Amino acid sequence: MFEVFKTIFLAIPKGLSVTFKYLFTKAITVRYPEQKLTLSPRYRGLHYLKRNEDGSEKCVCCGLCAAACPSGCIYMEPAEDEFGQRYAKVYEINELRCIFCGYCQEACPKEAIFLGKEYEFSNDQREKMIYKKEDLLVSIFGQRMKRPDARTGPSGGVRPDEHSG
């Protein structure tokens, strides 16, 4: 009986006062499409493949990213170009499967693949979430060549390593 009264007369008012205090604190909600969070410098978003200064692809299709990938979302087929150099004939990332852990970036010996800052690339077709090499490659200035057709978000031409927030 005593416990019950203690609860009613002490604990409940105390709890109510706490919640009441929070009623007047400023909401921390970020109103997403209009406002955006400032991304951490280590944020891991959509992948991109870098180029060398002469415009050639950095990726040599060594397969280490695919080997490091815990979700097995990277598929590649190497081939030989006209100079006898190894390059990725097919390079695909299934962004639906990807867990954005960044192991591929860590494994890459050629510093070719990076996880950028883009996160607005949802789509209503599964096939479109398999990113081909052309979708992933960026120009030597870091500009994405072909923009994923995200429903929302800024239009093309943003560098994938720029903060979008």
Next chain:
Amino acid sequence: MLTFIIITLIKVLVIFVVFLLMIALLTWLERKLLGHFQVRLGPMRVGPHGLLQPIADGIKLLFKEDIIPDNVNKFVYVLAPLLTFIPALIIVAVIPFGKSIELFGQRIDMVISNFNMGILYIFAVASLSVYGIVLAGWSSNNKYSLLGGLRSSAQMISYEVSLGLSLIGVFMIAGSLNLVDIVNAQDKLYNWFIIRQPLGFLLYLVCATAELNRIPFDLPEAEQELVAGYYIEYSSMKFSMFFLGEYGNMINVSALATTLFLGGWHGPFLPPVVWFLIKLTAFLFFFIWIRATLPRFRYDQLMNFGWKVLLPLTILNVLITAVVMIL
């Protein structure tokens, strides 16, 4: 006689619309307040500060597929939502929300039906809504529904006893079961029954929360255990009927508390109706506040509390009131 009928019809229409609007607003208010209690914003997108959110919700619910599962008892299944919603509606009939006014030479009571057994009528009708829940739970032919319905009926029966007893003190002092009379008995601030019946008021609040199946007494629909309780199989408008009924009951209980303990429409400066609405809103706010604060009871705690704490206390309250009155 004709004028009376016309006046009554107008009153019914106005109150019906206002009541439904209040329910809509209440859902918005609840979401908004809960948001802010939780340092969020709540609905923001539909209308200014999400004010039109209830309309969007309503439209959405109307256009949802109306599913009647194969194995339900169809008649009862359809009946159950009505049984919860309609009592909530007709309780409003006896709640006075303002002083009588003179208009075009007619005296108009700010209550649809001012009859002497008002409070008894409320108890009678409010008890009906438990059938809606029990029948919904049973007819759905679903384990979770059935358990939800069972819990609900057990809880409502247990707390209805205390609810009734907690108000006896008020009737003893007011000497009437007519709600207008009770309001009139609280014309001064020191006459408000919250001051004369503090224990009764507290007990009423607790029992009312339990009657509403709201946190911390929301065991019938405990999401974590019963998924959604008795209305798990319902969709579309049938589903929203339960909600309309629930929120309607919330308004009813608050209105009743206002009438019985906070002096009804009495108050200085502002028109009586406004005072009534302010007090009503305060109660609604309080219920939402409670929801944002307290966790859910365990089932055995609920039953123990109802029978071993609340019931003795209400009887004690009646005794004390009687003793004080005799002295």
Next chain:
Amino acid sequence: MVTLTIDGKQIIVEEGTTILKAAEKLGIEIPTFCYHDQLETVGACRMCLVEVEKIPKLQVACATVVSEGMVVRTDSPQVVNARKGVLEFLLINHPLDCPVCDKGGECELQNLVFKYGSDKSRFVEGKRRYIVDPKSKYDDLAIGPHIIRNMNRCIQCRKCVRFINEIAGEDDLGTFKRGSKTEINILPDIPIDNPYSGNVTEICPVGALTSKSFRYKIRVWQTEAIPTVCPQCADGCNIRIWKKDERIYRITSRRNDEVDEGFLCDKGRFGFDFVNHPDRLKNPLIKKNGKLSEAPWDETIKFVTSSFMKIKGETGSDSLAGVGSGKVTNEDNYLFQKFFRSVIGTNNIDHRVDSKNLLPSPDTQIRNKYFGMKNTINQIANSKLILVLGCDLEKEHPIINLRVIKARRKGSSILVANPVSTRLNRFAQNGLLYKQRTETDFLNGVLREIIETKQYDNAKSGFSSSEIEDLRRKVSSSDSLKALQTTGIGAENIKSFVNALVKAESIIILCGAEIISNPKNVEIINSLYDLIRLTGHQDKDNSGVNLLWKHSNSQGTLDCGILPDRLPGYVRISGKPGLNFNLMLEAVNQGKIKAMYIMGSDPLSEYPDREYVKSTLGKLEILLVQDILITETAKIANVILPGASFAEKEGTFTNVEGRVQKLNKAFDPLADSKADGQIICLLAQAMGHEFEYRTPKDIFKELTGVSPIYSGMDWETLGLSKKQGKVK
């Protein structure tokens, strides 16, 4: 015997053992680069340095011979440091282009640096480059049809050069320049082009020599290695198929010292394109209105069985005939003969479609002369004299050829007698060229020379004097004297030939396809046996006459009774024997045979008289061909059933020396094709017989029960190299 201690563990080894071998016996790993147990030890890489007590400097384990009371440490700080140092030196000029290197993932240098090396480099200067094309950044150079060289990666262990020189006996790869500029190269404009060149890619511890066909195809860790047996020739080398999904990416050796000693020929290593070839048969085909068109399996099976039943009912079961093949497994062959003998009810089965001149069928009891190899492949290297007769060994049996070269290296004499010069003649002490089809005359000449000059060993040969007289009379007749002139071999050549023969301590005679399909094959083989007896070698271990079959499972096909007159295990048929392939063709021409079922064989390409076969087979009512590709024979067939390649089925091959080896399935049969055994089961079941075999294991079990020469073999342990079944 010498006792020594390695890392505190004592071991007794034979005198002359190296520290490396002794450590291997103890299970202590000593890293090496340049060491290969089939090659001469050079001690070039210094990776195997170990500490030996009382010797101030570290010693190379691969070349230091153990001595009594030696105390060796392989894990002392000094050794660890030395390894680190050696690896750091090796990495000075190694480009570390592992991402593009095909060896990445199975590279010895990579592995050892991971295990023993330092994690950082102190080297800041530029790396050595062997510039192939000044305009290009990439220093890859194709040095042969199969090999690509990248000298930047080379660590100068010279295993490749040593392999080519010692094992393959070739000289088309060499070391040029000196010191850090040492270069492995071919002679200018002479690409490395020998049938063993592919081995250098496997032997190379780094990615300096890589194979062209595997170049930039896939990373090794993405593939799965399936142990199986090479289907190319009868040697039966053990291989690994490296596959991913439904595709073979490469084939490497699965070392089996009894058979291949860890080497493969280029045909076996690179010749797997047919498995994933786009022309593979994918669906059953039925000829309708003169055109082959695809048909579902059930319809085809129904069509085949109803036609077979019809012919059997009309003209008897002997109007059907079956042709098996040395290219399919024992299980498939066993089922094939069972299908014909029990379901159809005829003995008209054969597999010898490549010759008009058939050897007599062997018997279980006698296992006589006309039967495969008398010796094991390993014994070839131990023989003191090897006579290769009528065989281009390098082309027909590349791995047996390596043993001959090995024997030559050990000091044995090689005699080669062929109608045309072969590459083996380089090693021959006596390389004779006789005119085609004069083998008997040549051998008679040899025998006469031995008898006339009394160089034969009368006691050991076991010939009675009358027998010798008979033989003498036979080989000294005026006819044969005249005939010797026609062989084109001079008398002095025969003399030196005979000299070598009679002096040898052991003689192994290897006969190839030329002899087996010779019109006088029986006579030649008898002469060879006489030769062995005359020189007194008939009961010796490392001596004997060996017939080398052509196909990967020719031996097994014989064993499984794809013969008109023998059941599995050479059990003689009680009733009338069936027809062999030559007689079958005659019977077709006479209208006695109306339907033929050819599994895996291609008589049109293999039979000496193509037009005759073509016109004859065209007369058949039903010609059912079961193969993996559209062969010449399949083109004229009425019904074609798609079979499975060696990578797509389980089963056993019996190699030329009678070793039963297991094939493992790498992936499912392509598209709608089925394993050959499964197709036979489907046909038999459609004809109302119970062929309830779930796996080839069931068939093999039945085979071991039926065939006395296969009895006691265990399917489970068949694939393990130590326990391979050997035909009794």
